[in-house]
Amino acid sequence: MAFPSDLEIARGASLKPLDDIASEMGLPAHHLEPYGRNVMKIGLDAIEELADRPKAKYVVVSAITPTPLGEGKTTTTVGLSQGFKHIGKRATVAIRQPSMGPTFGIKGGAAGGGYSQVVPMELLNLHLTGDMHAVTAAHNLLAAVIDNHLYQGNELNLDQHNITWRRVLDVNDRALRNIVVGLGGGMDGVPRQTGFDITAASEVMAVLALTTSLEDMRERLGRIVVGYNKDGEPVTAEQLETAGSMAVLLREAIKPNLLQTLENTPVLVHAGPFGNIATGNSSVVADLIGIRSGDFLITEAGFGADMGAERFFNIKCRTSGLSPDAAVVVATVRALKAHSGKYRIVAGKPLPPELLRENPADVAAGAANLRKQIENIRLHGVSPVVAINAFPDDFASEHDAIRQIAEEMGARAAVCTNFAQGGKGAAELAEAVAEAAVEPSKFQVLYPDGASLKQKIETVARKVYGADGVHYSPQSQRQLETYERAGFGTLPVCIAKTHLSISSDPTLKGAPTGWTLPVREVRASVGAGFVYPICGDMRTMPGLGSAPAATRIDLDEHGDIVGLS
Amino acid sequence: MAFPSDLEIARGASLKPLDDIASEMGLPAHHLEPYGRNVMKIGLDAIEELADRPKAKYVVVSAITPTPLGEGKTTTTVGLSQGFKHIGKRATVAIRQPSMGPTFGIKGGAAGGGYSQVVPMELLNLHLTGDMHAVTAAHNLLAAVIDNHLYQGNELNLDQHNITWRRVLDVNDRALRNIVVGLGGGMDGVPRQTGFDITAASEVMAVLALTTSLEDMRERLGRIVVGYNKDGEPVTAEQLETAGSMAVLLREAIKPNLLQTLENTPVLVHAGPFGNIATGNSSVVADLIGIRSGDFLITEAGFGADMGAERFFNIKCRTSGLSPDAAVVVATVRALKAHSGKYRIVAGKPLPPELLRENPADVAAGAANLRKQIENIRLHGVSPVVAINAFPDDFASEHDAIRQIAEEMGARAAVCTNFAQGGKGAAELAEAVAEAAVEPSKFQVLYPDGASLKQKIETVARKVYGADGVHYSPQSQRQLETYERAGFGTLPVCIAKTHLSISSDPTLKGAPTGWTLPVREVRASVGAGFVYPICGDMRTMPGLGSAPAATRIDLDEHGDIVGLS
The missing domain is CATH 3.30.1510.10 (Domain 2, N(10)-formyltetrahydrofolate synthetase)
Structure with missing residues (x-):
C-alpha cells in the first residue's frame, strides 16, 4: 500500500476536545472562544493572567538554506512537540497561518506532513478563523x-x-x-x-x-x-x-488560534507574514501565551537561519522581550548535496536521479552551509541542535555525514523520522533539545537600537551573511537618509534577499564569501516596526502555474474535500 | 436623557445562550457549531432532519417605495418577531448579512435599530463568521x-x-x-x-x-x-x-448563522445579495431550516414590494418551493409624504422642515404608492398587512391617514412603535399578521418557467411596475437572443432598476403610469439562476464620502468599539 496522503492521514486523526488540551496548557476556559469544530481563539487577557506561571523553555526551529522544495521545517516543528510528549514533557507549538493563495496555486495545503501535522488541516489551510x-x-x-x-x-x-x-x-x-x-x-x-x-x-x-x-x-x-x-x-x-x-x-484577528497535532499536543497558529520582506515568524502574542503553557514552547522561523532565525532574534525577540533557550537547525541530505554545488533542484520537476544515489561525500561537500547556519545561531548566544530530517530514499551513511559535521561544530544532532512515524520518530531530537535548552542562556541581539540603519545592515551582512560589505544604490542612500531624519533610524532591519542562498545571489550555494550585498532600495514598515532594504527581486504577488491546484481541489460525493494535498 | 445609540442599546442587551435559543427552535445540538461568542453556524443536515416537523407560517416583510434613508424594514422585521413573543408565538427571523463596505462608508452598522435589533451587532456588522x-x-x-x-x-x-x-x-x-x-x-x-x-x-x-x-x-x-x-x-x-x-x-459559508434579537428570539443571518442586480433576499437554506423552527418564519426582502418582494415570490420561492402566507408592507409618514411629490429627501442632508409638520393630507397625496405595492403583493395571491413604522415626530392623524389607505384597500394595518419600545410595540402588528397568515394561501408565481425572457420581462413591467410596455435597445435584443439560444430562457428574470421609484426613473414618485421600461442591456447570472435586464445606471461599487464612517469608528480605552452606529 502506498504511503497515505497528508489529507488522508489528517482526516483519520483522532482529535481530542480542545477544552482538554487547553486545560493541560493551564488555560482557563473563560479565555477560550470556539470557532467552528476543533478550533478556538484565545483571548489576550490570558497573557496577563498567566504572567506568574513558570516560563517554558523557548525553542526556535530554523534550517540550513533550503532547496526550492523546502526541507520539512514545519514537519520537524510539529514532530518535535510530539516527540516531547514521548519523553514526558509538555510542549506547545507556535506557527504561522498558511496563506490560501499558494494552497490553490502550486502546493495544496501545508501544516507539516505525514504523521507530524496540525489538524484539522482543511480548516488550517482554508479560512481558519478569518x-x-x-x-x-x-x-x-x-x-x-x-x-x-x-x-x-x-x-x-x-x-x-x-x-x-x-x-x-x-x-x-x-x-x-x-x-x-x-x-x-x-x-x-x-x-x-x-x-x-x-x-x-x-x-x-x-x-x-x-x-x-x-x-x-x-x-x-x-x-x-x-x-x-x-x-x-x-x-x-x-x-x-x-x-x-x-x-x-482586527479586534478578533489579534487572538491566537488553538489547534492540535495528530498526537493531540497544542498548536498556536497566528499571523503569517512573508519571510523575505517581513519577519517570517508567527505572532508575539501567541508566544506570550505559549511561554506560560508547558515545559517547552517551540516556534518556527521562516527559511534558513540567516533569514527567519535572524529576524526571530533581532526583531521578534527584541519586541517580545522573550529570550530563546535553544535553536533547531533542520538539515536534509538532499539540501546538503545541493549545497555541494553539483545538483540543481527545481520546484515542480523530479529530483536529478544522481542526487538520490548513496553519496556521503556529496553531503560533506555541502557542509559549509550547515556550519555557517550553526554559527549564525551561536552569534546570538543560543545553543544549536541539528535535526536531520530523514527521507525514505536517504542512506544511513549520509545521515552519519550530517551528524559528523554537527559534532565537529560541537552541536548536538538527531535523526528525525517523525514524518513516517510521528512523535516517537522525534524523541531523540526532543532529548537533544531538552539538553541544549538547560545550558545557561547567553542570548543577545546582534546590534543595539541606537546603531544607525547602515550599521545595522552591515552588521547582519558581514556577520550573518558573510559578505565583505554592502553596496548602496543612490536611491537607497537617499531613502536611508530620509528615514533617519524621519526618526525611523531606531528600528531594526529586515533585509529582503533571496532565501535560496546565504548570499543575495540565489545561485550561490554553500556559504559564499568574497561578495558584496547590493542594496537596491529601502522601504520602511514603520507600523510593524522595521526598515527593509531590498537586495534582489522580491516577488510579493505569486502567479498560478499551468495546472494550478485549484483545478484539482473539489468536493467528493459526501461533501468532503479532495485534492487539498 | 437622549435616546441611546443603537450600539449602546445593543451593548446593554442581555443575551441568552444560543444553545437555549436553538433548543426552543427544536434544533438538535449536533447541528450547531459555535463561532466566537454568541454566534453559531447551523449544519445543513438540519434541513433533512427537521423535514417532518410542522411548517411555520411564512411571512415576507417588504415596503412601499423607500426614500434614500430607508423606512425601517429590518427594524420592523426584527420587531415583528419580538412582537410575536409578546402574543405567545414562536417566530424566527431570516435576514441578509450586512455588507461591510457601507459600514465604513456612510452608514455605520445596521441590524434593525433602537430596541429592535439583532445582536451582537458588532459581530453582525463586521466579519460575522466570514x-x-x-x-x-x-x-x-x-x-x-x-x-x-x-x-x-x-x-x-x-x-x-x-x-x-x-x-x-x-x-x-x-x-x-x-x-x-x-x-x-x-x-x-x-x-x-x-x-x-x-x-x-x-x-x-x-x-x-x-x-x-x-x-x-x-x-x-x-x-x-x-x-x-x-x-x-x-x-x-x-x-x-x-x-x-x-x-x-464556500463549504462553511453555506451554513446559516444563528444570532438573536434584543428580546432573545432567534435570527438566521445568511447571504447578502444586492437588491438591484440580484435578488436582495437572504438565503433559501436558512429559510428551509427556519420554516421548521417555530410558528412563524419572518424574512425580509430588499427595497420596495416591486423589487425585493417580486424577486422573493418569482425567484426565491420558485427555487425553494416554499409558499408565503402573508406579506408585510412597511410604510412611513415621511415616505408617503415624499410620494406626494412635494418633498425631496436626500441622504446625508436634514429632512425638509415642512415635511415634519402635521399634514395628513400630504400622506393621503402619496397613497398611490402604498396602494400599488399592496396590489403587487396581491398579484401573487398573498395577504398584505401594512406596518406603519412610527417615528417620534409623526402625528396620530398621519398614522390614521395611512391606516385609512390600507383599509380602503381591504388590508390589515398596525402602528409599530417597536423601535422605541421593542416587541410590545409590534404586538398589534403580530396579531394582524397572524390573522392574515391563516387566510387560505393562493400563492402563485407571476409567469411560468416556459415563458420567453421577453414575456417574463413584460409581465413584471406591466403588472408590477405599471409600465405601458418595454423598449429594448439593439444590444439587449441581441443578448436576449443569445441567452435563449444558449438555453438560459427558462430562467426567471431579475430586473435591475432603481429602487427609488416603482418606475425606472428615480424621480417619479407615487405609482407612475404612462411610461415605458427601457432595457439597456441584459446579463445572465446562470449559476445563481436568473437573467437580469439592466434598466438605468446600476452602481455595483460604492464610493466613500467626504467624511466616511471609517474616520469615526475606533476602539476606546477598554478595547470596545465606538462609532459603529
Missing part, C-alpha cells in the same frame, strides 16, 4: 481611504507618485501585480498606477505578528506610513483617521 | 484562474473583450470600478480592462442565497458563465475547472 481576511479588509480599507482622499481634494497634499500603500488579496494572481485604478469617468476616482500584493506581504500582517496587545496594535496601525506628501514628509494611517477602523477590523 | 470573505475568495480565485488562462495560452479561446467576470471586495472603493490589470512585464499577465464590484454584487453571493444544498451549490458554481469565446459561446467556471475549489471555499 484572520487573513481581516488583514485583507483592514489593509484595503486604508487603500480605499487613500484614493478617496485624493478624490475628495487631497487635503494632506499626498504626492500621487509617492504612495507606497498598495492593496492585498490572498490569491495567486499575477494580473494584479501592476494595475491602473481610477479609470472611468470623473466620479470614479483619480487615475494612478498601483497594484496588489498577496495578503501575507501586507504590513498589517507584520503588525499582527509583532504587536504585544490590542492597544499596542492600535498605535502601530496609526504609525503606518502610506506614502509621502509633496514636501517629502511621511503621511500616516493616523493622519488619514483610519487606524481606529483598522484596529476594529 | 461568509462574505469566503464569497470574495471564491469569486477572486475564479478571476485569477481566468487571467491565468489567458496568460497560459487561452486554450478555451476566451474573447478577451467579452469577459464578464470581474473581481470583488467588500469595501467602498470607487477607484476600483474601472481598472487595467496585467501591466508590468511579460511575466505579469495579459493587459486588459476590468474592475471590481462590492462583494454583495458577486454572482457567487447570489448562488449562496439561492442554493438548496452543498451539491446544488457545487453545480450552480459550475454553471457560472465568465464570458464568451471568440465564437460567442459561453465559457463556464466548470470549463475552467475552478468550481470545485470555489465550492470548497
Whole structure:
C-alpha cells in the first residue's frame, strides 16, 4: 500500500476536545472562544493572567538554506512537540497561518506532513478563523481611504507618485501585480498606477505578528506610513483617521488560534507574514501565551537561519522581550548535496536521479552551509541542535555525514523520522533539545537600537551573511537618509534577499564569501516596526502555474474535500 | 436623557445562550457549531432532519417605495418577531448579512435599530463568521484562474473583450470600478480592462442565497458563465475547472448563522445579495431550516414590494418551493409624504422642515404608492398587512391617514412603535399578521418557467411596475437572443432598476403610469439562476464620502468599539 496522503492521514486523526488540551496548557476556559469544530481563539487577557506561571523553555526551529522544495521545517516543528510528549514533557507549538493563495496555486495545503501535522488541516489551510481576511479588509480599507482622499481634494497634499500603500488579496494572481485604478469617468476616482500584493506581504500582517496587545496594535496601525506628501514628509494611517477602523477590523484577528497535532499536543497558529520582506515568524502574542503553557514552547522561523532565525532574534525577540533557550537547525541530505554545488533542484520537476544515489561525500561537500547556519545561531548566544530530517530514499551513511559535521561544530544532532512515524520518530531530537535548552542562556541581539540603519545592515551582512560589505544604490542612500531624519533610524532591519542562498545571489550555494550585498532600495514598515532594504527581486504577488491546484481541489460525493494535498 | 445609540442599546442587551435559543427552535445540538461568542453556524443536515416537523407560517416583510434613508424594514422585521413573543408565538427571523463596505462608508452598522435589533451587532456588522470573505475568495480565485488562462495560452479561446467576470471586495472603493490589470512585464499577465464590484454584487453571493444544498451549490458554481469565446459561446467556471475549489471555499459559508434579537428570539443571518442586480433576499437554506423552527418564519426582502418582494415570490420561492402566507408592507409618514411629490429627501442632508409638520393630507397625496405595492403583493395571491413604522415626530392623524389607505384597500394595518419600545410595540402588528397568515394561501408565481425572457420581462413591467410596455435597445435584443439560444430562457428574470421609484426613473414618485421600461442591456447570472435586464445606471461599487464612517469608528480605552452606529 502506498504511503497515505497528508489529507488522508489528517482526516483519520483522532482529535481530542480542545477544552482538554487547553486545560493541560493551564488555560482557563473563560479565555477560550470556539470557532467552528476543533478550533478556538484565545483571548489576550490570558497573557496577563498567566504572567506568574513558570516560563517554558523557548525553542526556535530554523534550517540550513533550503532547496526550492523546502526541507520539512514545519514537519520537524510539529514532530518535535510530539516527540516531547514521548519523553514526558509538555510542549506547545507556535506557527504561522498558511496563506490560501499558494494552497490553490502550486502546493495544496501545508501544516507539516505525514504523521507530524496540525489538524484539522482543511480548516488550517482554508479560512481558519478569518484572520487573513481581516488583514485583507483592514489593509484595503486604508487603500480605499487613500484614493478617496485624493478624490475628495487631497487635503494632506499626498504626492500621487509617492504612495507606497498598495492593496492585498490572498490569491495567486499575477494580473494584479501592476494595475491602473481610477479609470472611468470623473466620479470614479483619480487615475494612478498601483497594484496588489498577496495578503501575507501586507504590513498589517507584520503588525499582527509583532504587536504585544490590542492597544499596542492600535498605535502601530496609526504609525503606518502610506506614502509621502509633496514636501517629502511621511503621511500616516493616523493622519488619514483610519487606524481606529483598522484596529476594529482586527479586534478578533489579534487572538491566537488553538489547534492540535495528530498526537493531540497544542498548536498556536497566528499571523503569517512573508519571510523575505517581513519577519517570517508567527505572532508575539501567541508566544506570550505559549511561554506560560508547558515545559517547552517551540516556534518556527521562516527559511534558513540567516533569514527567519535572524529576524526571530533581532526583531521578534527584541519586541517580545522573550529570550530563546535553544535553536533547531533542520538539515536534509538532499539540501546538503545541493549545497555541494553539483545538483540543481527545481520546484515542480523530479529530483536529478544522481542526487538520490548513496553519496556521503556529496553531503560533506555541502557542509559549509550547515556550519555557517550553526554559527549564525551561536552569534546570538543560543545553543544549536541539528535535526536531520530523514527521507525514505536517504542512506544511513549520509545521515552519519550530517551528524559528523554537527559534532565537529560541537552541536548536538538527531535523526528525525517523525514524518513516517510521528512523535516517537522525534524523541531523540526532543532529548537533544531538552539538553541544549538547560545550558545557561547567553542570548543577545546582534546590534543595539541606537546603531544607525547602515550599521545595522552591515552588521547582519558581514556577520550573518558573510559578505565583505554592502553596496548602496543612490536611491537607497537617499531613502536611508530620509528615514533617519524621519526618526525611523531606531528600528531594526529586515533585509529582503533571496532565501535560496546565504548570499543575495540565489545561485550561490554553500556559504559564499568574497561578495558584496547590493542594496537596491529601502522601504520602511514603520507600523510593524522595521526598515527593509531590498537586495534582489522580491516577488510579493505569486502567479498560478499551468495546472494550478485549484483545478484539482473539489468536493467528493459526501461533501468532503479532495485534492487539498 | 437622549435616546441611546443603537450600539449602546445593543451593548446593554442581555443575551441568552444560543444553545437555549436553538433548543426552543427544536434544533438538535449536533447541528450547531459555535463561532466566537454568541454566534453559531447551523449544519445543513438540519434541513433533512427537521423535514417532518410542522411548517411555520411564512411571512415576507417588504415596503412601499423607500426614500434614500430607508423606512425601517429590518427594524420592523426584527420587531415583528419580538412582537410575536409578546402574543405567545414562536417566530424566527431570516435576514441578509450586512455588507461591510457601507459600514465604513456612510452608514455605520445596521441590524434593525433602537430596541429592535439583532445582536451582537458588532459581530453582525463586521466579519460575522466570514461568509462574505469566503464569497470574495471564491469569486477572486475564479478571476485569477481566468487571467491565468489567458496568460497560459487561452486554450478555451476566451474573447478577451467579452469577459464578464470581474473581481470583488467588500469595501467602498470607487477607484476600483474601472481598472487595467496585467501591466508590468511579460511575466505579469495579459493587459486588459476590468474592475471590481462590492462583494454583495458577486454572482457567487447570489448562488449562496439561492442554493438548496452543498451539491446544488457545487453545480450552480459550475454553471457560472465568465464570458464568451471568440465564437460567442459561453465559457463556464466548470470549463475552467475552478468550481470545485470555489465550492470548497464556500463549504462553511453555506451554513446559516444563528444570532438573536434584543428580546432573545432567534435570527438566521445568511447571504447578502444586492437588491438591484440580484435578488436582495437572504438565503433559501436558512429559510428551509427556519420554516421548521417555530410558528412563524419572518424574512425580509430588499427595497420596495416591486423589487425585493417580486424577486422573493418569482425567484426565491420558485427555487425553494416554499409558499408565503402573508406579506408585510412597511410604510412611513415621511415616505408617503415624499410620494406626494412635494418633498425631496436626500441622504446625508436634514429632512425638509415642512415635511415634519402635521399634514395628513400630504400622506393621503402619496397613497398611490402604498396602494400599488399592496396590489403587487396581491398579484401573487398573498395577504398584505401594512406596518406603519412610527417615528417620534409623526402625528396620530398621519398614522390614521395611512391606516385609512390600507383599509380602503381591504388590508390589515398596525402602528409599530417597536423601535422605541421593542416587541410590545409590534404586538398589534403580530396579531394582524397572524390573522392574515391563516387566510387560505393562493400563492402563485407571476409567469411560468416556459415563458420567453421577453414575456417574463413584460409581465413584471406591466403588472408590477405599471409600465405601458418595454423598449429594448439593439444590444439587449441581441443578448436576449443569445441567452435563449444558449438555453438560459427558462430562467426567471431579475430586473435591475432603481429602487427609488416603482418606475425606472428615480424621480417619479407615487405609482407612475404612462411610461415605458427601457432595457439597456441584459446579463445572465446562470449559476445563481436568473437573467437580469439592466434598466438605468446600476452602481455595483460604492464610493466613500467626504467624511466616511471609517474616520469615526475606533476602539476606546477598554478595547470596545465606538462609532459603529
